[in-house]
Amino acid sequence: MDSSELESDILRRVRALLRELDGHHPSCQSDRGMLRWTLHKRMDQNPRTSCVLVSILVKELERAERGDLRHYIIPLLHTLMYTLIQAPCIPDELCARVYDFCKRLLTLPKPFCTIGLDYASRLQLERAAPGTLYQRTVISEQSLPSAAFPCQDRIFIFADPELLPEAICRALAMDTQAAQVSQSPRGCMSCVVTHALQAALGDTCDTAGLRACLQALPPGDVEHWFQQVVAAVEGSEGGSDRGQRTAQLERIYHSLLGSSPKGNAPQEGLQGTPLPSPNISFHLWTEDEQLWKELVLFLRPLSQSCEPEGLGQELEPMEMPDSLPGCGCCGQSRFSVLSTDSGIERDLPAPEEPCERSRLHRKGGIKKKPSPLDSVALLQAGGGKAPGKALGRAGMAPEPPAPLQRLHSARVVLLGDDRILGRLAQAFHSLRKREARRVFLTPRLDLQFYHIPVVPAQPQPSAAEHAGPEELCEVAGYLGRADPWYESNINTLCHMIPKLATMPSRALVTDLFLTDVIAYYARMGTQPVCFQVHSVKVLFQDPAQDPAEDVFLTELLTQVQDSPSPRELSTTKRKSTLDGPGMDLTVTYRRVVLSERQKELALSLRSSGLLMKAIPAEEAAGLGCLTVTITEIIRTSNLAGRSFSAVAHRFRTRSIKVRSAEQRPFTVRLDKDSRRTYRDVIGLEVSPCLEPSYCLQKTRTTKCSPEETEDVGLVKYLPKSLLLPINTFAGVIP
Secondary structure: OOHHHHHHHHHHHHHHHHHHHOOOOOOOHHHOOOHHHHHHHHHHHOOOHHHHHHHHHHHHHHHHHHOOOHHHHHHHHHHHHHHHHHOOOOOHHHHHHHHHHHHHHHHOOOOHHHHHHHHHHHHHHHHHOOOHHHHHHHHHHHOOOOOOOOOEEEEEEEEOOOOOOHHHHHHHHHHHHHHHHOOOHHHHHHHHHHHHHHHHHHHHOOHHHHHHHHHHOOHHHHHHHHHHHHHHHHOOOOOOOHHHHHHHHHHHHHHHOOOOOOOOOOOOOOOOOOOOOOOEEEEEOOOOOHHHHHHHHHHOOOOOOOOOOOHHHHOOOOOOOOOOOOOHHHHOOOOOOOOOOOOOHHHOOOOOOOOOOOOOOOOOOOOOOOOHHHHHHHHHOOOOOOOOOOOOHHHOOOOOOOOOOOOEEEEEEEEEOHHHHHHHHHHHHHHHHHHHHOOOOOOOEEEEEEEEEOOOOOOOOOOOOOOOHHHHOHHHHHHHHHOHHHHHHOOOHHHHHHHHHHOOOHHHHHHHHHHHHHHHHHHHOOEEEEEEOEEEEEEEOOOOOOOEEEEEOOEEEEEEOOOOOHHHHHHHHHHHHHHOOOEEEEEEEEEOOOOOOOEEEEEEEEEEEEEEEOOOOOHHHOOOOEEEEEEEEEEEEEOOEEEEEEEEEEEEEEEEEEEEOOOOOEEEEEOOOHHHEEEEEEEEEEEEOEOHHHHHHHHHHHHHOOOOOOOOHHHHHOOOEOEEEEEEOOOOOO
């Protein structure tokens, strides 16, 4: 295929991708959601197309900018950046055009300016040191040893075995395991070396000879050259100038190939080096504390010592789960430290020495008053004592330690429908409460959540009765309406994953497609959509039973409970004959109005139940409010006798209280999950769930100043509501 035919073919594929964004789906329904994947796979198979693809994408971006087609910009930009990361060599002129376009996005509202700033900073780094983005991606995803870039990323896939069929869980576990088996640290290091040298040397790089040379080296030598390349690209050696870096990489290249002459490249030209599959672990969610345990083990593997570096000095020891396997000394609260200080001022190390900083404070020295922002940052990070409160020897406040760097990133992907997101809301709330009591994960871990909707062909027993895919995937539907690129790439997997998991030739397709799409979503989906978590207090019919407190994310449903005893059943039948079906309810709520003023209202009616939905059916409605639908039973009398009709009342509120006036029990089901059903309920209270760190500091403030009712001091700087962020490609496009 010559260059004109190649360019025409790629342009046709890009235009088909844009037509899908407009709702014009491909004639073959099996191609839905695969257009982006096939486009990037074509680049992997033929690296010569990368420059052509980047050039076409830049032109389409500029055309979308001129035509004010903003819904094209973010999908095209993500496709372009994903190509740039993997491309063996892109001319600086093309990178400069993309960089200028990203800078122009800074004048647009969010999320365009946010994504434009992020990609502009990445491009600036890539232009200064070609290959940096690829190198950092592989190092972090594969946890390769690197002092210059000591970051680690991992993708955790969680699936509920009670919500998905065993065949789907088994297929996904096999696919992710097969993807990990095909990767090795040696192979990933070789990919980094090859891509970095290609990006620096361009067409003069003998890629085939370089790969053969790396394949013949022992693992220790491969790691040595890997460290040399990483140091050169990161700029820790050879200066920060691009020319100096290129010269150093060229010396490494000739040393690897035995000083082969420059320009001895093969006839086929550049060869691609696709990104290795990231580190993905698949988990069947069977325990409530499983998410917390996996995150702790990611930060502190069991192979490490019980006292990791800096834990005893910078933070209190973490509160380990009771059932978490580990060493016995992890729960200790004191550490023995051998002092080598002579007590003489002149024996202290000079301030410019980077080896160790003294943690002692001399009497008569300057006491540094902590900034309020430092205290706010610590409290937002999950609680703990504010700096400057703990007193050391002689009543002097110790100097606050340097903030920890988040070198670990956990990308948690939830497979399933709204019910698994309800479990995630529970686990997230529990995690935030644990962090408020004793901070450990928050300052060290960048925790991000992702959602891939999966609905089996035959719903599991725990599914809501008569609930279709749309009712079970309201969160995914909202994300798809807010972000067309999420709709095109992720929502299309809802029915595709069950089909791929059960097809006979599954191994030929899913090992590539599913893991590639999950990796693409985790790498490029960086814009969160924040959902309000709501708390519910359940009051039971038995006065001796304590009220239950829980949280939900999507919906709460109440229904009249069947009477257990024949006596209560006969009484209920007589009352239903007179007053109609249902029960008498008293509802008190604060209605949401456009002026944001609180308006207290109360209702007393006979109802068959009510439904509270937290996910709006229309994107314009916005998040943060509950849409409540109450079905009222109205009795009418006529010549034919009594008749009953149902009338639905609908309103929006942020908090609501419901009581059974006749003490008749009803059931409460949370997040469409029959496993989370409360029985014998006579009342409930629903309100936005508060951030645990806010509650902790609010309690402390109240103890110090009981007369204060409004938020004062540090409390007013803290986030008040608990929001669950779920990442998409664009967030919410206005």
